[in-house]
Amino acid sequence: MASNPVPDIPLNDGTTIPQLGFGVFQIKPRDTTQAVRTALEVGYRHIDTAEMYGNEAEVGQAVRTSGLTRDEVFVTSKLTNAAHRPDDARKAFEATLDALGFDYLDLFLIHWPLPTRYDGDFVSTWQVLEEFSRDGRARSIGVSNFQVPHLERLTAETEIVPSVNQIEVHPYFGNEEVRAYGRAHGILTQAWSPIAQGLVLDDPTIVDVAEQLGRTPAQVVLRWHLQRGDIVFPKSNTPARIEENFRLFDFELDEATMERISGLDRGEAGRQGEHPDTFDYLPS
Ligand SMILES: NC(=O)C1=CN([C@@H]2O[C@H](COP(=O)(O)OP(=O)(O)OC[C@H]3O[C@@H](n4cnc5c(N)ncnc54)[C@H](OP(=O)(O)O)[C@@H]3O)[C@@H](O)[C@H]2O)C=CC1
Numbered sequence: 001m002a003s004n005p006v007p008d009i010p011l012n013d014g015t016t017i018p019q020l021g022f023g024v025f026q027i028k029p030r031d032t033t034q035a036v037r038t039a040l041e042v043g044y045r046h047i048d049t050a051e052m053y054g055n056e057a058e059v060g061q062a063v064r065t066s067g068l069t070r071d072e073v074f075v076t077s078k079l080t081n082a083a084h085r086p087d088d089a090r091k092a093f094e095a096t097l098d099a100l101g102f103d104y105l106d107l108f109l110i111h112w113p114l115p116t117r118y119d120g121d122f123v124s125t126w127q128v129l130e131e132f133s134r135d136g137r138a139r140s141i142g143v144s145n146f147q148v149p150h151l152e153r154l155t156a157e158t159e160i161v162p163s164v165n166q167i168e169v170h171p172y173f174g175n176e177e178v179r180a181y182g183r184a185h186g187i188l189t190q191a192w193s194p195i196a197q198g199l200v201l202d203d204p205t206i207v208d209v210a211e212q213l214g215r216t217p218a219q220v221v222l223r224w225h226l227q228r229g230d231i232v233f234p235k236s237n238t239p240a241r242i243e244e245n246f247r248l249f250d251f252e253l254d255e256a257t258m259e260r261i262s263g264l265d266r267g268e269a270g271r272q273g274e275h276p277d278t279f280d281y282l283p284s
């Protein structure tokens with residue numbers, strides 16, 4: 001059988017992460033086990049979920065019944081916004097492990113910094129994630145939706161540098177300042193909504209490149225992310241697309257094409273999701 005084509009990328013804590021994964025945001029719990037099963041059959045070995053997606057149990061079920069061993073699949077989950085206070089964070093992490101049916105996570109993230117709601121409390125939340133790292137229940141720890149000032153506070157006030165920062169990135173929103181901070185400090189960027197939930201796939205430049213290369217627009221955009229060195233985990237609940245999004249390792253974009261796609265960046269106007277400085281959603 002052919003070896004898995006997805007590269008393992010080093011993290012700053014000495015572990016590695018598969019550069020391509022499968023995201024499960026907005027996959028209904030009743031569809032999640034089958035979607036993850038399909039992804040694992042196609043060859044994905046990295047699943048990105050979160051407590052707030054409501055489908056951790058189904059992700060765990062798919063992984064545990066896949067025939068793969070636990071250490072063959074890299075699984076990430078994220079702390080719910082509702083549990084930033086230290087005792088709540090400890091309970092939430094245990095609930096996540098229980099839901100997944102795992103005794104460790106490969107990567108656990110603070111999902112959002114919530115800077116306005118808790119006035120910087122994400123620092124004490126991060127110190128709780130450091131406990132999970134030290135006791136081995138989280139092989140790696142990181143953050144999501146952190147802006148440069150949030151990362152600077154962690155650097156100044158805590159011991160462990162986050163291994164990743166999971167942020168919105170796609171051709172319309174390069175998020176370059178936060179990516180550059182990560183590059184300079186050994187924090188790997190994970191690009192969420194890598195195809196902007198489909199929005200960029202009709203862009204004339206992307207369509208033109210796809211036609212020239214005989215690839216699909218999604219493959220072109222995902223390949224652009226990989227060549228920038230970021231981690232991606234496109235979401236799909238459609239088996240043919242799950243397969244399509246995995247076929248990224250038998251072609252390359254040349255430098256001019258990379259620049260053409262990067263040139264689509266609209267700066268802040270291209271952001272599609274919530275802004276981390278103001279998003280303060282608490283699930284009920
Ligand atoms: N940390 C954070 O705050 C966030 C993290 N994330 C993570 O990032 C992952 C990916 O981001 P997400 O927001 O889901 O969006 P994506 O950019 O991955 O886009 C998903 C959408 O694109 C469609 N799609 C997928 N593949 C193709 C294809 N080949 N051709 C055409 N359409 C396609 C899907 O449709 P269909 O399913 O019908 O096939 C779905 O509507 C999430 O699942 C989650 O794991 C996302 C948002 C925020």
Ligand SMILES: O=C(O)C(=O)[C@@H](O)[C@H](O)C(=O)CO
Pocket residue numbers: 025050052111273274
């Ligand atoms: O998908 C995620 O991980 C998110 O945090 C967001 O998309 C968020 O949950 C949301 O839905 C904002 O409207």
